[in-house]
Amino acid sequence: MRPPDRPAKADRPAKARPTKADLEAARDRVIPDVLPPGGQALRVLFCGINPGLYSGATGHHFARPGNRFWPALHRSGFTERLLDPSEQDLLPGLGLGITNLARRVTARADELTPAELREGGRRLAALVERHRPAYLAVAGVTAYRTAFGRPRAAIGPQEETAGPARIWVLPNPSGLNASWTLDRIAAELARLRRAADGA
Template sequence: MTPEQLAAARDRTLTDVIGGGLRVLFCGINPGLMSAHLGQHFARPGNRFWPALHASGFTPRRFAPAEQYEMLALGLGITNVAGRATARADELTADELVEGGRRLTAKVEEYRPAWLAVLGVTAYRVAFADKHARVGPQERTIGATRIWALPSPSGLNAHWSPAALAEEFARLREAADHGAAEVPAPADGRGR
């Protein structure tokens, strides 16, 4: 991929991988330039979304970004808080995240997934005006949809190792598989 191709992808949007009856709708912050160029969510090789999804037991094998629509058969989907592609998520304005939170709420009300998993607790805090949110299940719901704030799987998020990221994804998977009544405790106290 050339620098010119990446530059041309700036401000593009991606099509959601979404449908009714989802167990979990994963929500990234916004598409990166490589993802926008390829039309595939979490396409940058250093992004840890696809490895964490598999390591946590959500998928039977590690999917490639080009296989994103296969997630629907597993009751999983993907969308973003903010639609426009940028090189880094910190290029987004707070207003874009707040507006994205409104659009995301409408999307969740329409499709009614069991869980909404926002991949980036800082983006979640801004989009939903919850400055004290931590990684894990949230008190807030959108209708009957429960919300889980996950760490960003970006390779730039060095605070979370691949193993710790997979553990948090696995906590969500357990809650999604067994209902919201019992949410497993984090193994190491992260996010609490």
Template sequence: MADLLAPGLDVLFVGINPGLWSAATGWHFARPGNRFWPALHRGGFTPRQLHPSEQDELPRHGLGITNMVARASARADELTAEELVTGAQILTGKVERYRPRWVAVVGVTAYRIGFARPKARFGPQPELLAGARLWVLPNPSGLNAHFTAETLGAAFGELRVAARQG
């Protein structure tokens, strides 16, 4: 699945890995029930809610998407720790190359494993990634019942405020 990358993005969103639906369509966060696109809009990143098929509009808003692991799976918990660690290394190279101001990983467990930060929490992280500020967001998958559309939108909104401030 192709990355949505451009030099100097405001925020690069990092999914854990493509789901089977996304792999089939070629669109990030494509499965009906995934709450990424509504959260992106509710958080103030886009003027309207985009459909996954409109993902190519994101760079015009200073946004991009990549995945930590390229391999598609039905569930993110099918990934191995080794895949997440390798994916974090590959992500670091992408950030070095494209230099986004912020990197937002959507999934705290994947972030904890991939970057060896077992106590990481949601929100801004104290360390940088290849010069970019880091933020961890909740996983917007419909399987993540701990967060509602409203609380996801609020979490994305906190990142949006921080990204506007620098």
């Protein structure tokens, strides 16, 4: 499946970047999940830690310049072209969705409390029961360990499940995660895609 043709990035009008005031005003906002209509198949539900200020200001997941989610998604073969964060609503047509462990916008993920992450894990379990993805892919091993009480979890497929979904822990695609290059993140996403294609 491929997203509908859109003008090439160079042909699209440039979007204004959020100002410093826009970013500050985005604190504690909530960005809606990207999910298919009820009953539509969901191959992979991607789960970030929580939206940053840039995502809060734009309303798009993984929107900060330098975040590797969208390029890695393309390089891994999940999408046939590089999608802009503003095109996130094309994902359900590909059997993909996006949510977050913690819903509120913060400047940094370390502003979240362990209690918020554990509560996010419970909310996520309920969301998985409703939408029944084949895979739940959590981007951020440290947050996953806290949210699900799995202190020894590592990147990759997990033995446990979340309801009907198999769990795959991905590296955090933030540009701040220097230990994981774009190529390594894309390779891990490609492993997940191959597994999801066989599900």
